[in-house]
Amino acid sequence: MPDAKGASSALVFFVNGRKVEDGNVDPEWTLLTYLRNKLRLSGTKLGCGEGGCGACTVMLSRYNHALDKVTHYSVNACLAPVASVHGLAVTTVEGIGSTKSGLHAVQERIAKAHGSQCGFCTPGIVMSMYTLLRNTRVPSMEQIEEYFTGNLCRCTGYRPILEGFRTFTLDAKVQGGCGRADCCKLKDKISGTNGAVNGIGGDPGNGESSAYEESSVTHLLYDKYDFKPYDPTQEIIFPPELKVDRELQTSYVEFHGPRVSFYRPSSLSQLLQLKSLHPTAKIIVGNTEVGVEVKFKNQVYPVLINPSNVSELNTVVEEDSGVVFGASVTLTTIEETLRAQLSKQEEYRTRIFSAILEMLRWFAGKQIRNAAAIGGNIMTGSPISDLNPLLMAAGATLTLCSKERGERQVVMDQSFFTGYRRNIVLPDEILLSVHIPYTTEGEYFFGYKQARRRDDDIAIVNAGMKVIFDHESAVVKKIDLAFGGMAPTTVMALSTMKKLVGRKWEPLLLEEATTSLLEDLPLSPSAPGGMIEYRRALTISFFLKFFLSVRGQLSKRLPGLVEPLTDMEERAVKLHEHTSPKSTQIFQKVPAGQSQIDPVGRPLPHTSAQKQASGEAVYVDDMPRFENELYAGLVLSTRAHAKIISIDESSALSLDGVERFFCARDMPNLDRNKIGCIIHDEEVFAYEKVTCVGQIIGLVAAKDQATAQRAAKLVKVQYEDIKPCIITVHDAIAEKSYYNSFTINKGDAETVLKGSANLLEGEIHLGGQEHFYLETNAHLAVPKGEDGELELFSSTQNPTETQKLVAKALGVPENRVVVRVKRMGGGFGGKETRTCSISVPLCVAAAAMNRPVRIMLDRDEDMVITGTRHPFFCRWKVAFSDDGVLSAVEMDLYANGGNSLDLTASVVHRAMFSMDNVYKCDNVRVTGYVCKTNLPSNTAFRGFGGPQGMFFAEDMIERIASFLNKDSCKVRERNMYVTGDKTHYNQLLERCTIRRCWDEVTVQADYSSRKASIDSFNKLNKYRKKGISLIPVKFGISFTALFLNQAGALVLVYTDGSVLLSHGGTEMGQGLHTKMIQVAARALQIPADKIYIAETATDKVPNTSPTAASASSDLNGMAVVNACDKIRQRLEPYIAQNPKGSWEDWVKAAYFDRVSLSATGFYRTPGISNFDFEKLEGRPFNYFSYGAAVTEVEIDCLTGDHSVLRTDIVMDVGESLNPAIDIGQIEGAFTQGLGLFTIEELCYSPEGVLLTRGPGAYKIPGFQDIPKEFNVSLLRGAPNPRAVFSSKAIGEPPLFLGASVFFSIRDAIKAARMDAGLSPTFRLDSPATAERIRMACPDFITEKIKPAEPGSFKPWSVTV
Ligand SMILES: Cc1cc2nc3c(=O)[nH]c(=O)nc-3n(C[C@H](O)[C@H](O)[C@H](O)COP(=O)(O)OP(=O)(O)OC[C@H]3O[C@@H](n4cnc5c(N)ncnc54)[C@H](O)[C@@H]3O)c2cc1C
């Protein structure tokens, strides 16, 4: 470096108040790697590594010497280079509290409010909230939601997190009740619901008790007065040394690692000199672009320059003509500056600023905005940058600067970007600042963005539009229209801009602009990103909105000259408004006489919640390293169907730190290489050929993760493609590529269909879904060195299956392999079988080297390897009466199973068993096809085919209702099952509560009057429509594979009275361990806190079934009761001898009397049997769970955007073991269902490559996607005699209620189509993405866009 000595500096920063000094830091490391691997602070989690999930959120604090002020901001530790925190203070979740030293109020409240299920997201959410509180003592709900824009949770459905943190806000008392059991607000609601439901009276014929008293219900899931008050004076102080030693934060530093050097200049001249010396250097501020490129695009940038101390790049200057932002000014500072401008300038001057502010609302998450700079956004030149279209349309001026030539200014116009991510800035130049102009009175400016998810998502198309009018006229003087997402760079619609000059702002101009824009912005049918027609339609939709908004503003300025907007038009251009979320949860209290120590039926928080909130909960990758441990990197297939010609690992082996490479050659024989969960049709390592992209070909064992992954990428595999390559269900149908097929045939559907007057046929596709558990696959294999013993710590839902397959691959008896599962950061079915494809090769490597080997997949690897929920295609035919009563149904279901059978046949069975949903029909023929394709094997996912089957039933009902012009609810009611009916597979329905759930939710949601007001709204609105739907669910409980319906438990009582409980189920966040402790506490009649569950392990309870099918509480609960009863019986004599004694007294007495204090328990579900498809005999399900939901949505017909306004759910969970956990499961499952049916879209290339590989491209619901009002009631007075303590299973059944969002969107689209004179019976595939919604509302815009002829081009992605 120029004027510095060139020697490496020592990195100095503070973590949780303690100083860290490192003279040997590797600048390639992120802050997250440093915290986890070097400082062993494992509370901060890795969920994605790309800034998209927030699991890694930490707080950075910086001292502003000029203002004598400390600023706190949340950032993603997975993107922040550790070198960038030199001189700063870092606070992690461990630093704010712990269960030992006392939890911080934020940690306590999220835990007690049931806001932590699997807990993997929890530390990140805690840190976002903590940072907010450090900045704002009493925040608003809007601020809370803003701070959470960068955090995802896959379990909770967000409601409990928001409600728990609402207690920090002023509006805590305004909505959703005050938190007290006797809250007057809730009382009204509860009595209103009950009164009405009592009026309906349930269905006495069903056999369930409908008698319950009003006082028996409550909404008190926790008492907020239990929370300790938040005391900001107790917060950890900012390290005084960082205040005193100005140099630390501001001085020049440089760090050199083996591959990368990092420089932090302290002046502009130093920066320019460095850039002149290293023209290819990357200037990093937030590192939010560069970090992602390095991690996921294998880029190496040897020189990084961080200009955070160069004042010229970090200042904001207000000038007469506008505001100048230094290029390193963060987006958060820009937001704050612009907001201040809005409050002090005249409205007309700040129109560009308003548009930028509105755009920043939807720009990334809070953590990214805190770190990322305006310069990074401009210089990256992404074609979907959100700021570039605005800056271009605004005519922003950029100041560039180099050492040799000094400063120059360029206007950001069409000539700035020269190609994909290229611009006119020269290699030795830097971007110094950006001037954003004020607007004048006759100048109007708007920005637009449409993304898959409104929050924290990159744009599909975005735009900045500016028009300047001639003085006091409506004649265009100048117009600038810039678009993102329509070309490899941000582009301006030049010829349209030219044509519109001199034209009056009137409908004719709109007409001409739309035609011209289409010519200006062509898009190849093969363009990356797909959605061609939609993207083209959006450009015009945006212009229409712009046209209307400008007309609205002009009409205020020139009242007589320009027509004001109608109410309908006003609504069309209205911006999205924040509404504070509302919710109620209602459940039955425990009976008055229930013992105080009996926890069953009480809302106990998750037993690990507090540890999860403090970061103390240990997940696999948090386990300390073994001394000689290695890390595994995987070599994955890049072809969908190909012969492996050769594998060359030589380059990988030559890398320093690489120990060994494993592939199929290393397996002693072909049989040991075979694995699979039902049949062994998979391979540990692909042998001879690959059958999907993402298949494991080899494994590199190396000293650490970075080396292993780098080496794995160096392994060269040569392929020769094999035909056919079957990617989609339609490919499979064409090739007749099926594993097998099954038929259920009841009555004579064929004949009835032939003779029916009313007959409808339909086809529909339902896409797959990525599990997106926050903790990716993580496994640690530890060979014991003796007799083939091996211990595997694994994030699996299926320890026994894992044990079996590991033993098989190692060639040892199963008794040498112990699989241990402490907890998982979510599973949802994705860790039921697919984990073995990673853990088995890992164990092979560990055993061969006799060394521990660890792996935690990166998010993109996990998504590519592990398969998804099955995409399904369905063809149906239905006959019905004029009243809509079903007389016959024929259905063909095709599931895309992928490259191995896995569980697909069982998934198809459940889809077939669920295709009736809650509707009776005597003539049914349903055939399910298990399609074999060249995708990664698709697998179990919460609902397991059930949601797919039910979805097709509801699609059929909707189309019948539209055809008959009837309310779909009436059609549903006409066909609904009652107790005593038999399903199409001849199972008798006992205690069927569907009608009670249905009636109760109808009243709770005030369905009829809301439907009427929605109809009125729709009459008055053309561009926005509302929709409402009422969707029921029936879900059969049991594994359909009979042998799996068994469970075991082990109870060990120690002489101090403490109890160690083990059972066969695993804890993945669903609260199973908590429920099992409650069950054991009741059975042993002791307080729950005497019972502990340490882990699930194959050496405690053998031969277990996977934790799946919602049946784990039922099965394991009964096994636990069985074991506890044995203990209790053995203690009876000692209780009788000393009735006033304590549990401890009896235990001790029994011990001294030489009585065994350990017992095993076992349970097999009675009364069920395998289903015989030929004879239609057998009882596949023990019982059914029921529920119903009403959802209301609003859609924007111009953009396809939607908002979920309200959802009400009534769910039958029998007598809840734990209402907080059950409500948590309902809300979490509903939210996953909402994602499945709306925004979660997997895209595959025609070659079978998954294109959506992380949170950036694949969108699960975020905090702002849940219903604005979310009310959940547990059906009261509905005990279930077929499961433990009268409870019912809950994990999967509510997921399908998320389809109520889909069907209300459908309802809204129907209204739009009817306005346009189109048929109300139409096909709408799932998910109802913004693209599908927009394109299902045809109008004059879509009419102008002609899709390319299928087959005439290669699409970017295909529907699989
Ligand atoms: C999860 C996530 C969500 C995102 N969401 C959005 C979104 O909604 N909308 C959107 O538009 N973008 C989004 N982005 C992209 C990114 O955050 C923005 O582009 C951001 O503004 C980049 O700023 P940075 O400081 O982090 O850039 P860095 O990664 O630090 O740098 C980016 C590039 O700019 C160059 N550079 C930076 N400063 C200068 C300078 N002064 N002179 C010359 N070159 C310079 C660097 O050399 C580098 O090539 C997202 C990114 C992530 C990870």
Ligand code: FES
């Ligand atoms: S791990 Fe950092 S945002 Fe996901």
Ligand code: FES
């Ligand atoms: S609790 Fe949030 S991801 Fe599991």
